[in-house]
Amino acid sequence: MASVSSKTNRADINHIINALEKRHFFKLVCGASLTDVQMVENLSFVFALAGAHVIDLAPTADVIFAAKKGIERALRVQPSLLKPIPMASIQLDKDPHFRKVEVDYNLCDVCGVCVKACPTEAFKVERKDKSENRKQFIYSLERCFGCGACPSYCHTSALKMLDTKPTPKETLEEMIALGITVIEFHFGENIYNLELVLNEIKDLVNKLDLISFSIGSELLSDENIKAAAYLCYRLAGEGIILQCDGIPMSGGGEKIYRNMKNGNNVGKDASTMDSKCLHVANIIQKENLPVYLQISGGTNQDSFSRAIELGININGVAIGSYARKQLMPYLDDLNDENKLQNAVRIAKDLVQSVGLNQEVEK
Numbered sequence: 001m002a003s004v005s006s007k008t009n010r011a012d013i014n015h016i017i018n019a020l021e022k023r024h025f026f027k028l029v030c031g032a033s034l035t036d037v038q039m040v041e042n043l044s045f046v047f048a049l050a051g052a053h054v055i056d057l058a059p060t061a062d063v064i065f066a067a068k069k070g071i072e073r074a075l076r077v078q079p080s081l082l083k084p085i086p087m088a089s090i091q092l093d094k095d096p097h098f099r100k101v102e103v104d105y106n107l108c109d110v111c112g113v114c115v116k117a118c119p120t121e122a123f124k125v126e127r128k129d130k131s132e133n134r135k136q137f138i139y140s141l142e143r144c145f146g147c148g149a150c151p152s153y154c155h156t157s158a159l160k161m162l163d164t165k166p167t168p169k170e171t172l173e174e175m176i177a178l179g180i181t182v183i184e185f186h187f188g189e190n191i192y193n194l195e196l197v198l199n200e201i202k203d204l205v206n207k208l209d210l211i212s213f214s215i216g217s218e219l220l221s222d223e224n225i226k227a228a229a230y231l232c233y234r235l236a237g238e239g240i241i242l243q244c245d246g247i248p249m250s251g252g253g254e255k256i257y258r259n260m261k262n263g264n265n266v267g268k269d270a271s272t273m274d275s276k277c278l279h280v281a282n283i284i285q286k287e288n289l290p291v292y293l294q295i296s297g298g299t300n301q302d303s304f305s306r307a308i309e310l311g312i313n314i315n316g317v318a319i320g321s322y323a324r325k326q327l328m329p330y331l332d333d334l335n336d337e338n339k340l341q342n343a344v345r346i347a348k349d350l351v352q353s354v355g356l357n358q359e360v361e362k
């Protein structure tokens with residue numbers, strides 16, 4: 001497979017490479033399973049205005065169109081904007097990013113407990129009829145991005161996580177036909193399957209402008225994290241992004257990274273948020289591969305600084321559920337100038353947190 005770095009000359013990719021080189025690359029993760037097109041459009045709109053470099057999306061045509069619409073809206077507000085690039089996340093093998101919750105309405109007693117558990121407000125309990133007191137449970141499949149939080153809140157076991165199963169070849173063909181040439185591949189526990197699957201879609205992969213591989217601590221041992229990094233580099237060459245993934249779809253928050261700072265193992269046992277992705281980045285950076293390292297999974301506005309403090313030289317940060325959670329109060333009403341300004345301010349704080357205090361590293 002050809003080296004990716006030789007194919008990154010497209011003008012619209014150059015500012016991404018530049019951001020990676022200068023280590024202030026920011027990716028908004030809409031969610032590999034988030035198919036609520038209005039939310040995707042609004043998030044893309046706000047984060048384009050905030051200066052995000054890449055917007056990571058579910059690999060479906062309507063989601064891609066929604067993101068492009070959001071970016072175009074941002075360009076109308078700010079024509080000098082450097083356009084963020086839409087990236088599609090594609091599953092090569094079983095990966096926790098690709099799932100949705102399924103509701104068994106026969107079991108649901110409409111208690112409403114799960115409503116508050118969902119960070120994207122995918123559930124609602126409404127009165128069936130104004131004159132009656134009977135309630136109904138409403139679930140928006142599109143809003144569910146598969147975080148997996150809600151089943152444990154349900155006392156009747158009405159909520160179950162189901163994997164979605166897109167085929168990599170068809171998905172990649174569709175994405176390329178839509179002009180999406182920046183792709184993130186997700187793969188499962190069996191890392192050696194990666195070579196097999198990638199070989200089957202080699203001709204399509206060679207058409208891409210930039211490739212990211214997501215390497216997750218949830219699925220892999222420390223040894224396999226290292227092996228996966230080497231494998232991705234061997235298969236796709238230098239200039240790829242290795243996304244060091246921690247706790248997928250977790251919302252980011254705790255400061256237990258101190259464990260790591262104190263030399264403690266923060267591998268699979270750590271009940272932390274971004275410490276897991278920092279752990280993955282720490283393992284991979286020791287291998288000195290000519291790749292870009294970007295963290296994701298449990299990340300927030302402090303994650304870049306934490307990496308620097310720990311001596312981990314990452315090139316960028318992706319923020320997903322934490323960003324979406326922060327913006328939820330504003331997203332449905334972006335025509336209100338105040339709400340739009342507040343949303344962009346919050347998004348900018350996240351984008352600009354990447355690249356801060358780089359000097360600490362020395």
Ligand code: SF4
Pocket residue numbers: 100101117118119120121122123143144145146147148149150151
């Ligand atoms: S809590 Fe998570 S898994 Fe459950 S509906 Fe909401 S986004 Fe989907």
Ligand code: SF4
Pocket residue numbers: 103107108109110111112113114115137153154155156157158159
């Ligand atoms: S927690 Fe379970 S029973 Fe209660 S409303 Fe949600 S799905 Fe229904």
